Amino acid sequence: MADRGERPDYEFVDMNTRGEGAVATAFANQVAYCENAGAPITARVVGAIADVLASDASNALIERIRTWHGAPLADALPLRIAGGIHALHLSGDAKELAPIYRGISADDAALVRDAMLAFEAPLMPWLDGPPQTNEAGRSSNFSAAMLWLADKGLTARFALLEIGSSAGINLMMDRYRYDLGGIVVGPEQPAMHFAPEWNGSPPPAADIAIVSAKGCDVAPVDLTDPAQALRLKAYIWPEHTVRFDRMEAAIRAATERKPDLVRMNAAEFVEDALAKPQVPGTTRVLMHSIVWQYVPQDQQQRVTAAMESAGAAATADRPLAWVSVEADRTVHRHMLKVRYWPGGEEAVQLAWSHPHGADMEWLG
Structure with a gap:
């Protein structure tokens, strides 16, 4: 394990930042956080969602995330939607997501985009409250x-x-x-x-x-x-x-x-x-x-x-x-x-x- 005394320097991100660019910053910060915490699959999912947001894909779910009115990092917005995506995989409703969760190389953005478009209604409630991360x-x-x-x-x-x-x-x-x-x-x-x-x-x-x-x-x-x-x-x-x-x-x-x-x-x-x-x-x-x-x-x-x-x-x-x-x-x-x-x-x-x-x- 790496020496924790030699921690990498990260750009400081104000948890309460909101407005233009805040959503993209929150997703980038969450990717870095997951990678540093030994969670490459979650980093892939969050990164894929960020790619979808940067694309021309659109529905009510995607637009709600893009135009988030609160502070996306303080609200744990990336983990809210990532939890919903994971639930689709766990329930078997979105079997096409399996390569990501099995650690197999895939077009992550395309798979996540298709899931966000196809499961707009069941994913929407995952944005309503912060993650329950009881550990x-x-x-x-x-x-x-x-x-x-x-x-x-x-x-x-x-x-x-x-x-x-x-x-x-x-x-x-x-x-x-x-x-x-x-x-x-x-x-x-x-x-x-x-x-x-x-x-x-x-x-x-x-x-x-x-x-x-x-x-x-x-x-x-x-x-x-x-x-x-x-x-x-x-x-x-x-x-x-x-x-x-x-x-x-x-x-x-x-x-x-x-x-x-x-x-x-x-x-x-x-x-x-x-x-x-x-x-x-x-x-x-x-x-x-x-x-x-x-x-x-x-x-x-x-x-x-x-x-x-x-x-x-x-x-x-x-x-x-x-x-x-x-x-x-x-x-x-x-x-x-x-x-x-x-x-x-x-x-x-x-x-x-x-x-x-x-x-x-x-x-x-």
């Missing part, structure tokens, strides 16, 4: 952060609050086992096991426990519903086959016991949760992964204000932490960052992380 592998970041927080002196019994939980896969992380650079945490018979390729020193060892986990989403997904589960699978990058196995394991775990998940926006959820009494001897943790860009700016401000207000009232017996795994598109990697109260109000980056948990570079 269990990201929870390795949360586990490592909890080890670090315990080492900082925060109580090692954690009450988790997650925004943008999608199907709640990461809310079930108390059922997962982790090998983090040789530091092992989790049950002996887990629903899933994660051992990301580790770079740097291991996180500190600690005896941690998750005492509760609750999350929210504006459009929560029920993993026990096959149709909803298929939609989640469509957002999985096809070359990352292990993620399909993880999804099946998550479905089994949710069938045994569903995660505690409510339909609510991020600001309302955080404000409501922080207003409730905190059990003494627990660390309350707000966590999220690859979701902050989808939270409206006014809600981001409300979440931040609520956390800082609660942080000011935090005590050694009732500490508070904020753990996030979000993209830095200047390097096409993800940053694991932590804030905690009392004592560590400034954000600290603990690691660089692969978007699906394949590897971590520990900085903490």
Whole structure:
């Protein structure tokens, strides 16, 4: 694996850019992001869609993408339509797309153009909302952060609050086992096991426990519903086959016991949760992964204000932490960052992380 200390320089792209040229820039940025994250097939699909947009092909679907009124990168527009294209392949409705997903050389733009023209109606709803990219592998970041927080002196019994939980896969992380650079945490018979390729020193060892986990989403997904589960699978990058196995394991775990998940926006959820009494001897943790860009700016401000207000009232017996795994598109990697109260109000980056948990570079 390449030395992560020698990251390529990428042109900075403002996530909120909109207007002329923004759509083309968003698709080009997504291609680079996928290639850097080891997703060449997804890069092919996104690149082919970009070629269609640059051609004279036209229908309501194509024109809606071309004339996108929002910020296409912040809205994850390339991944919205790529998810729809992948769903056509998974369902078998567009068998002609098979060469792309099998990694066989083909006229990608022609195949994708034909699919976008033929399946205009079923593809259109995929543009209505952001991708649901619920990935269990990201929870390795949360586990490592909890080890670090315990080492900082925060109580090692954690009450988790997650925004943008999608199907709640990461809310079930108390059922997962982790090998983090040789530091092992989790049950002996887990629903899933994660051992990301580790770079740097291991996180500190600690005896941690998750005492509760609750999350929210504006459009929560029920993993026990096959149709909803298929939609989640469509957002999985096809070359990352292990993620399909993880999804099946998550479905089994949710069938045994569903995660505690409510339909609510991020600001309302955080404000409501922080207003409730905190059990003494627990660390309350707000966590999220690859979701902050989808939270409206006014809600981001409300979440931040609520956390800082609660942080000011935090005590050694009732500490508070904020753990996030979000993209830095200047390097096409993800940053694991932590804030905690009392004592560590400034954000600290603990690691660089692969978007699906394949590897971590520990900085903490």
